[in-house]
Amino acid sequence: MSKKQKxxxxxxxxxxxxxKEKAENETESFLDKSKNIIKQVMERKIFMRPEDIVGVICMGSNKTKNKPGMENIQVLKDDLLVPTWNLVEEVLALEGTEKTSxxxxxxxxxxxxxxxxCxxxxxxxxxxILNDFQEEEDIMEQFSAGTIKAEVLDSVSSELIIIGKxxxxxxxxxxLNLSEKLALHVCNMVDGVYEEIDKYFWETRFYKNPPVNPSAWKCELRIADVKIYTSTYVKVTEPPPFPSWKITTGENSVGYPPDGGNDVKKTRELVDRYRDITDPEExxxxxKYGGKFIPxxxxxxxxxxFQGTTKSLIVRGFVKQEDVSIEYWFGKGCHVIVASLGSERQFYSLLTAMRDLGLVAIVRKVYCANSIPKMGVLFPRMQPGEPACLVHVSIPFAEERRVLKSKPVKTLAKNLSEEQKQDIEDYIDAFTLPPNEDGEVELFNPGSFCDPCKQYKWDNLSHRALNRVPLPPMDKALLNLISSPESLIQKCKPVVERLKTWVEPKVEKPKEKFEIGHKIEEIDQETQQTEENLIRAAEEAEHEMKRKEDLFKEISEATTAMDEDLLNEM
Incomplete structure (x- = not known):
């Protein structure tokens, strides 16, 4: 991947x-929505693009502060600055005025x-530009789209984004009124972008990784003696982890310098088994394996x-596509392989043959010299409106495969009646996501929405930076990402009621209520019975000990008599 552009x-x-005006059935004015959008854009730059710079200009302000001297227009900061939380607070503190511009x-x-x-x-x-375009027509008549276009194109190469009501x-x-027509005309002339403010608010609501220019992995695809020059790009990969929590120790940190006046210093020392300090050079x-140290x-x-390999992508063979089960797919994602200049004919001939025969290619990939070789499978993909390509997915070696033996599951399908089977089918149909106009499922489409947990962490960080009150609950917009649509819930309610009739409710006997006096009497009876059992056990033990003592006495007397008889005989 190439470096991100600032x-x-x-x-x-x-x-x-x-x-300041609020439309019917709305709780926020256009200014409130604009401030929220600016806040969201700045937050994302603070967290994910800290090297970007921003500036804020207010139209219709009570102050006039700008180099051209335009009335009622205020530039908040004299220079473009890296966005900070203080600047976000200044934007949120903006209030509507009675002036116009x-x-x-x-x-x-x-x-x-x-x-x-710049x-x-x-x-x-x-x-x-965030504007409701409610200017008077006699003011807008003095401007022309051609003059505005020339000024935009003659300035620093600027991209124009207009957010309207x-x-x-x-x-x-x-x-459209005259101001809106002029804005739309200018957008079309300078290749700008116009967005409705409510729609753009949701586009900037979620944290997304900024796009970067892809960098190709160029390597020849070898099939025996045939070489096809290709370029490989990352299609899907694991998202980057959430940034780790770090404790700052700079001079601008809260609580710096420490109360004791001495900074905390960390030292690293090596000690042996006798706790004696050892020189790192020695x-x-x-x-350590099996309790033994192996230097x-x-x-x-x-x-x-590992040495001896060279950068390569070699086809080891072709197999039927159905022979490569999905359980063998693994890795951090997938890649797409397209033809490089000069190899289009060979590449597309290979794709067409693989598609027509239903084959996939098993390949051995070495990313760079002296790196570990990995196995993969190439799937041909030729769809209308998409570039023809090979999709590369990693597959494991035999040692990397883990076989899980599942326990047999007793199915209840044989015990279901026809009516119950129909209820199951109705339940599945009721909870099936509806298709859109193009026939594709729109809701919960993979890659179409962001991770709610990660979004919630970003929201908490932003809230803590701007507030010192307890953290709010998860936003409703995030909950909707992981919740079933209300339309499906209402649709499946009748089916759920029928499924409830399958289960026979268990009749639970009400627990008996005892009065306090009754409980005390019962406890006393149990205590008395326990004491009697202990006394009886003690008496039995005493009787057993006495019996053993008598038996031991008899054995001792008999042994003494035998010894005396033996002595007399001698």
Whole structure:
């Protein structure tokens, strides 16, 4: 993967008179929605793109602070800065005013601001305008789309993103006012993007890894003596782990310097079995097996390194696709392999033959020289609207395979009646996700929504950075990602009621209630009975001991008599 490109983003937000108004059946004004969007974008930059820089410009402000001198337009910071939580708090503290301005002048100020502060920096310049486009027509008539286009194209290469109140699609073109028509025209002329504010809010609601330019793994695909030059790209892989929790010790940390005045210092010492400190230079690394230490020097490590392989992708054979069971697929993800320039004819001929014959290729892959070889399987994929490619999935060696023997499960299907079988089918049909217009399942589509647990952690970090109150519960939007749709729940209720009739409810006898006096009397009876048993056991033990003593006395007397008889005979 190539390095992420840095961004310079300037927000142009309307805080004027019209931005305070709330539409019917809505609890937030346009300004509130705009502040939430700016907050969400800055949060993601703080967490995931800390090298990006941002700026904020307010239209319709009570203050006038900008180089071109446009009235009622305020630049919050003189320079583009790395987003901080203090800047987020300033944005959230913005309040609506009674002043007015227009987005064309705001765009002019943003372009000049971007040119002054972004010139010479290796950043992608972006301008985001958040406006409800309620300007008066006599004011907007003095501007032309051609003039605005020329100013945008002549400035620093800036991408234009406009966030508006209403949709500007074909179905709503007749309802647009002059300001909205001008904004849409400018967007089309400069290849900008227009988004409805409610829709864009949900697009920025979830944390997503920023896109990067893919870097190809180029290697020739060898089939006997045939070489096909290919490029491999990562298609699916494991997501990066959540960043580890770290304790900061900088001068800007809370509680720095420590109360004692002395910093905590960590030292590393090597000790032997007698707790004597040993010089690290005299120590040899090793392993412990079976209670015995086995030294392993650096020379031993060099000798045991795997060597002798070269970068390669070699086909070992072809098998039927159904012979490669899904249980053998493993690895961190999959890759797509496409043809490099000059090998298209050979590559597509191979794909067509594999598809027509229903075959897949078993390959041996060595990523780089002296790396461990791995086995994989190549599936041909030729779909309309997609580039023809081979999909590479790893498969295990024999030693890596684990066979799990499952216990036999007694099925109840044979004991079900026809009516009960029909209820099961109805339950499955009721909980089946409905298809969309294209015939594909839209809800819970793999890769279409983010990990709710990881999103919740990001939300908690953001909340703790801005507040000192207890953490809130998980947001409803995150819960909806892992909850069954309400429509399916309502649809399956009649079927669930029928399934409940299968189970015969167990009649539980009510527990007897005892009065306090009755409980005490019962406990006394049990205690008395226990004492009697102990006394009886003690008497029996005493009787047994007495019997053993008498028996021992008899044996002793008999032995003494025998000894005396023997002495007399001698």
């Amino acid at each position: 961004e310079a983003l300037v927000f142009v937000v309307n805080v004027g008179k019209t931005s 227009n987005w064309v002048e705001g765009l002019h100020v943003a372009l000049q601001y971007m040119k002054e502060n 010139m010479g920096r290796q950043h992608i310049a972006k301008i985001m 209403n949709p500007l699609d074909e179905a709503h073109r007749k309802e 120590a040899i690394k090793g392993y 392993f020097s650096e020379e031993d490590v060099e000798v045991t390194k």
